[in-house]
Amino acid sequence: MKTNILGLPIKESEVIVNELNILLSNFQVYYQNLRGIHWNIRGKRFFDLHVKFEELYTDSQIKIDLVAERVLTVGGTPLHTFEDYIKNNQLVVGKNISNDEKAVHLIVASLSHLLKIEREILNKSAAINDEGTNAMMSDFISEQEKTIWMMQAWLEESL
Numbered sequence: 001m002k003t004n005i006l007g008l009p010i011k012e013s014e015v016i017v018n019e020l021n022i023l024l025s026n027f028q029v030y031y032q033n034l035r036g037i038h039w040n041i042r043g044k045r046f047f048d049l050h051v052k053f054e055e056l057y058t059d060s061q062i063k064i065d066l067v068a069e070r071v072l073t074v075g076g077t078p079l080h081t082f083e084d085y086i087k088n089n090q091l092v093v094g095k096n097i098s099n100d101e102k103a104v105h106l107i108v109a110s111l112s113h114l115l116k117i118e119r120e121i122l123n124k125s126a127a128i129n130d131e132g133t134n135a136m137m138s139d140f141i142s143e144q145e146k147t148i149w150m151m152q153a154w155l156e157e158s159l
Contacts (some may be wrong), residue, residue, distance in 0.1 A: 004075050012128045017076030019121045020133070024067045024079055025088035026117060030110045031060040033094040037103040045100045056107065056147070063140060070136055090117075101155065108151045111144045118144075 002010045034057035041049050068078035079085065091113055094106045118137045125133035 006074070006130075006132075008074065008130055009128055010075075012124070013074050013130070014076070016121065016125055016128070016130060016133055017071055017074050019117070019124060020067055020071045020074070021076070021079045021084075022088050022090075023114070023117045023121060024064060024071065025085040026091050026114060027060055027064045027067060028085045029089045029091045029093060030114065031057055031064060033091070033106060033110060034060060036094055037097050037106065040096060040098045041100065041103060042098040043100050049100055049103065053103070059143075066136060070133060073132065074130070104151050104155055108148055108155070111148050111151075115141060115144055115148075 004010050004013055006013075008016075034053055038050060038053035038057060041053065068080075071078040079088065091110050092106065094103075097103050097106060118140050122134060122137040122141070125137065
């Protein structure tokens with residue numbers, strides 16, 4: 001079995017790169033959704049939510065950079081065009097969302113789908129002992145699970 005400079009199997013690493021690029025594309029759409037709801041939120045909860053949505057999009061921007069850099073580390077090329085992002089996106093695109101509950105529901109649904117992608121990557125990276133990708137996915141998963149819990153509490157809904 002041929003390995004790359006990191007000691008990871010080349011063929012399986014290419015699969016990880018592809019999966020990371022799918023995650024990257026979905027994170028880009030999530031990020032843009034967050035920017036849109038940050039800009040357009042209205043109502044009595046504006047001040048709290050405006051700040052929260054900025055916190056979330058800033059965090060997602062950091063995660064986007066981490067995913068792209070992981071793609072490069074593993075030996076791939078990160079996707080970087082809107083065409084690629086849309087082609088690989090699986091999230092609902094939020095447009096003109098100004099209602100607080102609709103905005104939070106969009107965030108919960110998006111994070112839930114990102115978790116599915118991350119768990120797939122975690123399973124595949126674990127199979128080839130790719131600890132760098134595993135650690136990243138584990139960190140993302142635990143943070144996003146907590147955010148979903150908090151959003152569900154805000155919505156007064158159970159998990």
